[in-house]
Amino acid sequence: MKATNQNIPFEATHPGILIKDELEFREDIKQKDLAELLGVKPSFLNEIIKGKRPITADLAILLEKTLEIPADYWMKFQSQYEIDCARIKEKNINKIKLIELWNIIKEYVPVNYFKKQGYLSEKLEENITKIKLIYSINTIDDLVNIFATKKFAFYKKSEKLKIDDKNMIAWNSLAEFEAKNQLINTFNFDNIEQLTKNLNNIFFENNNTLTKVKDVLNQFGVKFLAIEKLEKTPVDGYSFWSENNPAIAVTLRHSRIDNFAFTIMHEIGHIALHLKNNKEQKFLDLTHKEVNHFETEANEFAQKKLITENCWEDIITNYIPLNDEKIVEISNRYNIHPAIILGRVCYEMDYYALNTTIDKKLK
Structure with a gap:
């Protein structure tokens, strides 16, 4: 079964912490005394307490005799510590990989835009998944390839336009x-x-x-x-x-x-x-x-x-030169918004200098 993030502690707990707690709780034995009972140097025991050395099977048996805590408990504690260390290491490796992927993504994706639009959160892994969905890709390599291969066909370019x-x-x-x-x-x-x-x-x-x-x-x-x-x-x-x-x-x-x-x-x-x-x-x-x-x-x-061909012919034949009054008359006659009529005339006949009060705003 795959471990979830909830199974991984922020920091692994070494069984040496239990020795430290026991010594603090028991008034009848000091760290130097315990080292003598275990047959080890005080410095050796101190390294165990600080988590710098593991508890071996032999030491677990000695701790069972001196502190009356079962040897299998010490071994399980040590084993869990090693497992937690491995999981934390793996988690950190995965986190580094995510950061590396995100740094690549930022080169090709306007991250701030997607954040502003509410597509991204504070969770890096979720954001990477979201970007893959938006760009319809399976890997980040696919994202990179988009910029090498994707062509926007059938769209009207202008040399005056600056396109990002x-x-x-x-x-x-x-x-x-x-x-x-x-x-x-x-x-x-x-x-x-x-x-x-x-x-x-x-x-x-x-x-x-x-x-x-x-x-x-x-x-x-x-x-x-x-x-x-x-x-x-x-x-x-x-x-x-x-x-x-x-x-x-x-x-x-x-x-x-x-x-x-x-x-x-x-x-x-x-x-x-x-x-x-x-x-x-x-x-x-x-x-x-x-x-x-x-x-x-x-x-x-x-x-x-x-604007139908008949309407346009009517405009050309009967309403030129145009003014706002004529535009409104055409609008009411043909049920066409005045701004649409004005836009067509400006485009077709270069009437951009026409002084007009026609409201063009999209409402």
Whole structure:
């Protein structure tokens, strides 16, 4: 049977302590007297009392005769002491190994971030186990290999963005870890059209939006996570397949309704257009400016679902140049949040200098 930590004392107790206690209790015999009775030098007995020498079988028999404590008791005491010493040594060796492992982990994992998020405790062994679960690895070597082999495919890079690999992989791994823990409804690709309509209604109202979006996504079988970003992780959204469901993770780094709505629709575009045929793909979206054909398709999907082609044609034909009054009129006519209209126009027509009072805050 494997010993537990509760079986291991902080410090092993040598049987010499019992000799010391007996001498203090008995007034009729001194340490020098006992040494003479045992036939050993006082210095030899003193080393036993201080735990520097073991009690042998021969000495145990002599102690039985002089102190009237059974020899087998002394031998069991000595044996337990040696066992405890061995267990303490093993415990310390294991503790050293854990410290060494943790020092390696700190090179590849933003430990303070995970502590802040409540994933780590004060117990080193539990923390190492937790990191293995979050990063979906069996050994620390696997963690090291992630940084040598893991490639973030299908995400939009920009030379202007400063990306911290440690933080990005941490955010990415945490999103996948949390997604595994979600149990939601069955997903059906045929329901995506209705899902986007329901989401647009939520975006238009922009009231308790994050909770409502999560509820409707879960209802339609899409896992949803809002994971706090780290430094130098300029990520908006992440779409991937988790167990039997698609999943969307966001950072809310801008906390704007137009950015949030576009990110959600963009990731649903990946689900509808790309994950349907290849569930092994993963789309980590950093910026909407530099794109490949996957991102172009997801962008177009998001644009058309948020603002229909007919609505957009109406805006271009009848409402340019724009002002707040016209934006609100379009919003009420098509049930589209004003900030989403403004965001699209700014992006498409470089209207960023437009003086506006439109509230863009995600609520």
